[in-house]
Amino acid sequence: MKILIKDGYCLGEEEGFFNLLIKDDTIEKIGKEIDDKADKNIDAKNCIVMPTFCNAHTHLAMSLFRGMADDLSLMDWLNNHIFPNEAKFVNRDMVYKCSKLSMLEMIRGGTGCFMDMYFYEEEVAKAALEIGIKGVIGEGIVDFESPSCKSAEECISKTKSLQKEFESGNIKVSFAPHSTYTLSTDSLKKIADAAENSIIHIHINETKSEVDMVKKQKNLRPLEVLNSLNMLNKNTYLAHCVASSKEDMDLIKQNSSNVINVPQSNLKLASGIAPIYKMINKGIDVFIGTDGSASNNNLDMLEEIRTMSLTQKVFEMNEKALNAKESFNIGINPLFKKTGKLKEGYKADIAILKLDSIESVPLYNPYSYIVYAANSKSVDTVLINGKIIMEKREFVDIDEEKVKFEVKEIAKKLGSIF
Ligand SMILES: [Zn+2]
Numbered sequence: 099m100k101i102l103i104k105d106g107y108c109l110g111e112e113e114g115f116f117n118l119l120i121k122d123d124t125i126e127k128i129g130k131e132i133d134d135k136a137d138k139n140i141d142a143k144n145c146i147v148m149p150t151f152c153n154a155h156t157h158l159a160m161s162l163f164r165g166m167a168d169d170l171s172l173m174d175w176l177n178n179h180i181f182p183n184e185a186k187f188v189n190r191d192m193v194y195k196c197s198k199l200s201m202l203e204m205i206r207g208g209t210g211c212f213m214d215m216y217f218y219e220e221e222v223a224k225a226a227l228e229i230g231i232k233g234v235i236g237e238g239i240v241d242f243e244s245p246s247c248k249s250a251e252e253c254i255s256k257t258k259s260l261q262k263e264f265e266s267g268n269i270k271v272s273f274a275p276h277s278t279y280t281l282s283t284d285s286l287k288k289i290a291d292a293a294e295n296s297i298i299h300i301h302i303n304e305t306k307s308e309v310d311m312v313k314k315q316k317n318l319r320p321l322e323v324l325n326s327l328n329m330l331n332k333n334t335y336l337a338h339c340v341a342s343s344k345e346d347m348d349l350i351k352q353n354s355s356n357v358i359n360v361p362q363s364n365l366k367l368a369s370g371i372a373p374i375y376k377m378i379n380k381g382i383d384v385f386i387g388t389d390g391s392a393s394n395n396n397l398d399m400l401e402e403i404r405t406m407s408l409t410q411k412v413f414e415m416n417e418k419a420l421n422a423k424e425s426f427n428i429g430i431n432p433l434f435k436k437t438g439k440l441k442e443g444y445k446a447d448i449a450i451l452k453l454d455s456i457e458s459v460p461l462y463n464p465y466s467y468i469v470y471a472a473n474s475k476s477v478d479t480v481l482i483n484g485k486i487i488m489e490k491r492e493f494v495d496i497d498e499e500k501v502k503f504e505v506k507e508i509a510k511k512l513g514s515i516f
């Protein structure tokens with residue numbers, strides 16, 4: 099199968115008006131003149147053609163809890179609202195249906211890849227494979243009984259069987275310890291031993307009170323706990339990192355670990371602003387994620403990237419902190435090989451933004467438009483692995499109405515009005 103995207107403004111290694119030829123799942127050619135006959139042509143005149151975004155920290159099935167409990171602190175929100183409702187309503191069926199809703203929401207906004215942490219992650223993998231989106235799944239590991247596992251140990255062995263069942267070109271399986279405050283040192287050590295070279299995805303330093311709590315529990319800061327167990331390495335992804343000291347940043351840098359900025363959730367729960375501009379200047383690799391819809395309350399990466407850039411400027415009191423292009427590059431920072439770039443030989447994970455909205459006029463700089471003016475409604479067409487998932491804002495093989503209806507049916511039990 100060959101697809102030719104014609105006359106778009108491409109944000110590739112070279113930027114400008116190019117044609118782009120896709121063969122099966124790969125970008126075969128980018129050039130001014132491409133004579134090859136394609137099975138399908140996409141007219142990208144008056145469009146920006148770019149790599150899809152990567153939402154590096156989320157809890158997809160939490161779309162069920164969108165807007166159910168707002169305006170609360172992290173611990174009040176978690177302990178009095180999220181954990182009790184999860185105990186009641188999270189099951190295999192709910193995770194499948196609610197994750198699917200989130201996947202559609204992400205694709206609408208130009209996202210082609212995610213990293214999730216939740217329960218019944220086999221259902222997230224199944225939904226992702228059906229929809230055609232790439233994902234890193236991770237069964238959330240805690241020391242108390244979770245909706246899907248009786249103990250941390252059970253969850254560790256479940257993660258290993260998920261790896262056997264689902265690891266493929268489109269799905270990776272991480273070890274996903276929830277945090278250093280919901281797991282004992284002993285359980286964390288078991289995870290460290292089991293993880294070997296797998297991705298570790300964990301919440302860390304989300305608030306100052308979390309850091310204080312862990313210091314009381316374990317006499318170490320959260321990152322020192324991970325370091326003492328050799329859990330910090332290049333495969334470790336640290337979500338939040340708001341309450342990070344200089345020593346914390348040094349530990350992250352020394353171990354080549356990755357940081358995921360989650361700006362809107364951190365603002366909404368009044369957790370603070372992560373010092374990611376300082377981290378980037380230290381050479382730390384930074385990603386961005388939306389968190390789940392229960393604390394955001396959407397999965398719009400364009401909004402998230404704008405918020406990241408604006409919060410860093412205020413945090414640093416420096417208008418140059420995270421300019422538009424730097425912010426865009428964090429949004430496309432990839433979790434899968436040969437993705438995150440429009441480049442020959444790379445996977446055809448492509449978002450096409452149509453420039454027909456009022457806020458797209460005039461357009462001097464595409465990064466400025468994307469980061470500071472665009473919204474998810476600008477995203478017109480999305481391809482993942484060369485497959486058209488959404489075309490002209492319509493899903494090609496997915497019944498959007500059915501996906502929405504099924505989540506509404508579950509949400510009625512929680513008191514959803516519509
Ligand atoms: Zn989270």
